[in-house]
Amino acid sequence: MSDILRIENVTKRFGRLAAVDGVSFGVPEGSCFGLLGPNGAGKTTTIEIMEGISSPTGGRVLFRDEPIDRRFKAKVGIQFQSTALPEFITVKETLELFSSFYDRPRPMDEVVELCSLADILGRDNRKLSGGQRQRMLLALAIIPMPELVFLDEPTTGLDPQSRRNFWDLIARIKAERTTVVLTTHYMDEAQLLCDRIAIMDRGRILDIDSPDALLEKHFKGVLIRLPYDGCCSDALSGLEGLVMRDDSIELQTEALDRSLKELLAAKVDLTGLSIHKPNLEDLFIKLTGNALRS
Amino acid sequence: MVLKQFRALFKARTMEYVRDRGTFYWNLIFPVLLVLGLAFAFSGGDDKLFKVGFVGGPDPSVRLLGMEQVQAVPYPDAESALRRLARHQIDFFVDFTTSGYAVNEESSKGRLVRELFLAQLAASPGGAAGFSETSVVGKAPRYVDWLVPGVIGMNMLFSSLFGVGFVIVRYRKNGVLKRFKATPVAALNFVSAQAASRLVIVLLTSAFVFAGTNAVLRFMMRGSYLNLLLLTVLGILCMISLGLVFASRMRSEEMANGVLNIVTFPMLALSGVFFSLEGSPAILRTVSRAFPLTHFIEGARAIMLDGAGLAAVAPNMAVLAGLTVVFLAIAAALFQWE
Numbered sequence A: 001m002s003d004i005l006r007i008e009n010v011t012k013r014f015g016r017l018a019a020v021d022g023v024s025f026g027v028p029e030g031s032c033f034g035l036l037g038p039n040g041a042g043k044t045t046t047i048e049i050m051e052g053i054s055s056p057t058g059g060r061v062l063f064r065d066e067p068i069d070r071r072f073k074a075k076v077g078i079q080f081q082s083t084a085l086p087e088f089i090t091v092k093e094t095l096e097l098f099s100s101f102y103d104r105p106r107p108m109d110e111v112v113e114l115c116s117l118a119d120i121l122g123r124d125n126r127k128l129s130g131g132q133r134q135r136m137l138l139a140l141a142i143i144p145m146p147e148l149v150f151l152d153e154p155t156t157g158l159d160p161q162s163r164r165n166f167w168d169l170i171a172r173i174k175a176e177r178t179t180v181v182l183t184t185h186y187m188d189e190a191q192l193l194c195d196r197i198a199i200m201d202r203g204r205i206l207d208i209d210s211p212d213a214l215l216e217k218h219f220k221g222v223l224i225r226l227p228y229d230g231c232c233s234d235a236l237s238g239l240e241g242l243v244m245r246d247d248s249i250e251l252q253t254e255a256l257d258r259s260l261k262e263l264l265a266a267k268v269d270l271t272g273l274s275i276h277k278p279n280l281e282d283l284f285i286k287l288t289g290n291a292l293r294s
Numbered sequence B: 001m002v003l004k005q006f007r008a009l010f011k012a013r014t015m016e017y018v019r020d021r022g023t024f025y026w027n028l029i030f031p032v033l034l035v036l037g038l039a040f041a042f043s044g045g046d047d048k049l050f051k052v053g054f055v056g057g058p059d060p061s062v063r064l065l066g067m068e069q070v071q072a073v074p075y076p077d078a079e080s081a082l083r084r085l086a087r088h089q090i091d092f093f094v095d096f097t098t099s100g101y102a103v104n105e106e107s108s109k110g111r112l113v114r115e116l117f118l119a120q121l122a123a124s125p126g127g128a129a130g131f132s133e134t135s136v137v138g139k140a141p142r143y144v145d146w147l148v149p150g151v152i153g154m155n156m157l158f159s160s161l162f163g164v165g166f167v168i169v170r171y172r173k174n175g176v177l178k179r180f181k182a183t184p185v186a187a188l189n190f191v192s193a194q195a196a197s198r199l200v201i202v203l204l205t206s207a208f209v210f211a212g213t214n215a216v217l218r219f220m221m222r223g224s225y226l227n228l229l230l231l232t233v234l235g236i237l238c239m240i241s242l243g244l245v246f247a248s249r250m251r252s253e254e255m256a257n258g259v260l261n262i263v264t265f266p267m268l269a270l271s272g273v274f275f276s277l278e279g280s281p282a283i284l285r286t287v288s289r290a291f292p293l294t295h296f297i298e299g300a301r302a303i304m305l306d307g308a309g310l311a312a313v314a315p316n317m318a319v320l321a322g323l324t325v326v327f328l329a330i331a332a333a334l335f336q337w338e
């Protein structure tokens, strides 16, 4: 599959801080691309450079192998992490306003249905709740029938039902061959939606691949997790694949039998032990060294 | 396409204004109240002096000019003095160069001064000879007649500068501009729609203030409404363009508020909204020539009080048009979405 959008060696500096530091990757056409990373990692900065909203300090952005031009804006839909909506006008009027900006906008009924806005059409933008507002911003992003949509934390602040609706929506626009680039702090969401994931921290890409390939690459076997009270650290320190945390230990293993026996031999209290298949959350923590800071 | 975007933006901005009830009513009611209040406050009699204008060296035989109750005002030429006589700004006029005098037949004070003058001439030996009379007509404009163009101009200034300047800065700060930037809308189209919406709004509020105060005060309107409309449109465009200059870059509302206040204050003080600048230091009058408000008020007063035609106010209109072009060019060069 060819890349619809590619960034090459992109850097963005704010004074001495390199918010994005030499980042390159491609977004395959028709895919859902997820950008993950702790707060301040540079996700918003990166996605806004991809959107053509801010210009990079160095490097370039290519849309279908060409530098982005004026027509680019008519082909993409954007949801910012935070923006105000025009005041004193209603949701319906705002949708009409933004529809007027495009040659062939998505029919209003469809937008309303996709983003579940029917109940709040007559409401003033200022009076929307956080989640309603989020749905409204999403609606503005899909009005253009975009070839490419950028969604910066689209589900932050949504209730579980709305989040599921959002997942359905992504499935539907992907079925239209629309390419999706999103950032999120929810690993289950990334796992479910994204064909490709880039994990970034401090302005750099730590790794990038499909979720399954990433897990395959970074985790062998399963994870054993155990509450830890500080005892027997000497006996434990010999174990292979062990990670000590403040109040728990984690053991990554391909040979579950042997590891369990070793733990028994070390006379650790096995109450509260859990075994699970590593998921993106584990990977995220492993790579960024941080608990999720969302 | 561009037109469709423009119409939608225009509509959205206008609705935003109309629905912002506080600002809406304030813009309409405040100027009317201000005019009515000032009209009431200044409805008392004029000062008791007679003002007598003259041209040429005073003739000692005309003792009138030396009287205690008379303020003698020298004029460089008869024409400007006669204009003021018609407006009742002076009560009587003596031209020593041509040995003539003039009186406004509609002014009782003027007629009184004439009696005094003729009596004095008759009493002085040989003095009566040669002075011929001209008469002019013209109603005395009240202070309110003079004030209305000033207050309408002031309202225009605030509504244009803040309604465009401040609002765009607020859009920039809260990210509404960024949201528009992410669409195919061109900056020029967006800004034009803002300006057009504001032009219509200010024009309508000005008409409302005009009609509202007129209903109560029946003020003087001697010129053509069409000319007044033309001047008003030019004035509003000029002030909106000035607002756009300030809106082009600033990102803080507090800063915008401060700067706009700093700009409007000297304009209000020096453009002759509430009192005439005649007799103030030349430097102030020179500075005030640079302000759009001065030219609007001057032109509007000429049309309304003197019945001036298009030719007479053309210089004011030319300055307004010129300033508009300059302001727009600066705003276009400076403008940034973010």
Ligand SMILES: Nc1ncnc2c1ncn2[C@@H]1O[C@H](COP(=O)(O)OP(=O)(O)OP(=O)(O)O)[C@@H](O)[C@H]1O
Pocket: A014, A017, A019, A037, A038, A039, A040, A041, A042, A043, A044, A045, A046, A081
């Ligand atoms: N305009 C700016 N001026 C200065 N520093 C900035 C600016 N924008 C972002 N930064 C800094 O750049 C870094 C990356 O910010 P960015 O918004 O891209 O993070 P993020 O990954 O989107 O975080 P979050 O998950 O909290 O949204 C942060 O350290 C931030 O403080």
Ligand SMILES: [Mg+2]
Pocket: A043, A044, A045, A081, A152
């Ligand atoms: Mg962000």
